[in-house]
Amino acid sequence: MAAVVLTELPSFADRLTERGVVEEKTFYARGDWVAPADMRQSFMDNARSALVLMTDGFETRADWIAAPLATGRRRAEQGVPLEAVLHLFRLGTELLWEMLLAAARRRSPDELAEFVDSVMVLWQATDRVSTAMVEGYRSREIQLQTRVNRRRERLVRVLVEGRGVDPAVAADAEADLGLPGHGRYVVVLVVCDLTAEEMGPVPELAALGVRVVVAPYRDRVVWLVELGGHTADRLAGLLAPHLRHRAALSGEVDGLAEIGIAYQLAEIALHTQAPDVPGLAVLDDRLPEALVVASPRLAHRLAARTLGRVLDLEDEERQVLLDTLRAWFGADRSPTRAGELLYCHRNTVLNRLRKLEQLTGASLEDDRHQLCCRLALLAHDHLRRE
Structure with missing residues (x-):
């Protein structure tokens, strides 16, 4: 039956593409991730991989994996949610089952019964193809996220080192970090061995619309915080219950050009605090100590x-x-x-x-x-x- 459906792949791909375009728009509220031609080709390639596994056996062919791996990588690059890709793969499995069953019904009753008894091979084949697609997606996603993290870390580094005065650096930060060139900023430093992701911003900040970029720098985790309509005191009140490590909050500065100044102020605030004392040291609450430490x-x-x-x-x-x-x-x-x-x-x-x-x-x-x-x-x- 799989060999029969292999000859009908163009029809399979056309039907699934038509349905996939509709499903992608209605199920995920966005239909511009994947062009229909790209979608159709991936349906052809991945269905062929599943059918090859069914006709030739699971141990005889190794080339079947190329198509799902490539699809997973490509969809990750296109920013398609993995759930959306898996949803379309499930639709493909349903359609394959319908086509295989239709082909089986054109045979004798005994052959139909034999087909039904052995249908588990379809689920095994499509599961292998889906698993390979997920592996390709995850590996590419990690590569892309690593690239994004490195870019973010580099931009945060140049900003805290005072190079935000360069219009080109400020423009890159605006584009890649989503931070406005002009705004009310503070820098938060946290001394810990956690990654930036583990030390990420508290949920209340996002709920208030406060923009935050977090990245490691030397032995610190640096938060660049654009206050928007909020005050540094308000921010300190939100952060204090969540910080279990030694941390510091700078005074407010104007724009990305002064992030380097804010970082220096946060370092000074940090040094007003004893090394073994956790919690948030707020510069504006410790100005006499800051004068001494500076x-x-x-x-x-x-x-x-x-x-x-x-x-x-x-x-x-x-x-x-x-x-x-x-x-x-x-x-x-x-x-x-x-x-x-x-x-x-x-x-x-x-x-x-x-x-x-x-x-x-x-x-x-x-x-x-x-x-x-x-x-x-x-x-x-x-x-x-x-």
Whole structure:
């Protein structure tokens, strides 16, 4: 029966193409993926492969696999969903069955009965052809996705390195990443060993229409986020519950040309956070720390010049005085409240503050010295972590 249907392949292909064009439009709401001529030829080739398996046996021919592999690869390149291709393959199997059964009914009753008893070979053959098509589709899909990923990673790399000022780079980013050249952007950095796909954006962002591109860069996962009508604070609130790794959010910048600046700001924000502390460090919430982190040499000099001989004390005594100063600032410069925080008497706090003044050579009533002390404490904490 298969040999008979082999001679009727043009009719088979015509009927299936007519039905396939309709099915593709109605079932998938798009009919421009595959030209009818391409569709017809693939139906011919894949039906021939199935019928060859049925007539010659599953172990005698190896050339049958070329057609379904080629079809799978081509449909992946054309962007046809795999479900659509499999749907048309199922239609083809149904039509083959109808044609085989019609040919069998033209034979004797005994031959028809024998045909029905052995029809399992049809399903085995069409299953092999469909499986080969899926293998071709998947392999090509992986190749295409790898190419897309590399392109995305390259564009993200050049943007965070500050080359978005080049109109050609900006145009490529607009075309390939779907990001507008002018817009309100922030950069999110996540320190983790996950891939960009595993670390992808949270669903709430897509629901809000926030455009995000994610790609690895060095030992980070970089998110380029176009805020649209939303604020960076809103974004931080959405991201914070989802980030279980060390992460940072830059300040807002204008357009792709300033993505490099945003990346630098995100790196600074990241360094305001202790290396072993997970969660999102938001630059605009940590600007004093960012000032210190941005210039380690100046931070070291500020701490040394401001705290002076305090830093030369033994570890325990130095830590007591610094903790007292920190508590005093935290208590809005109230010795009583600072004592409550430190579990000591207010007079103890006052004695420690006087000793700090003696060692630093400046009065804590001086506004400028207070500012320097606050920054010096931040610098000391940061330098100690380093």
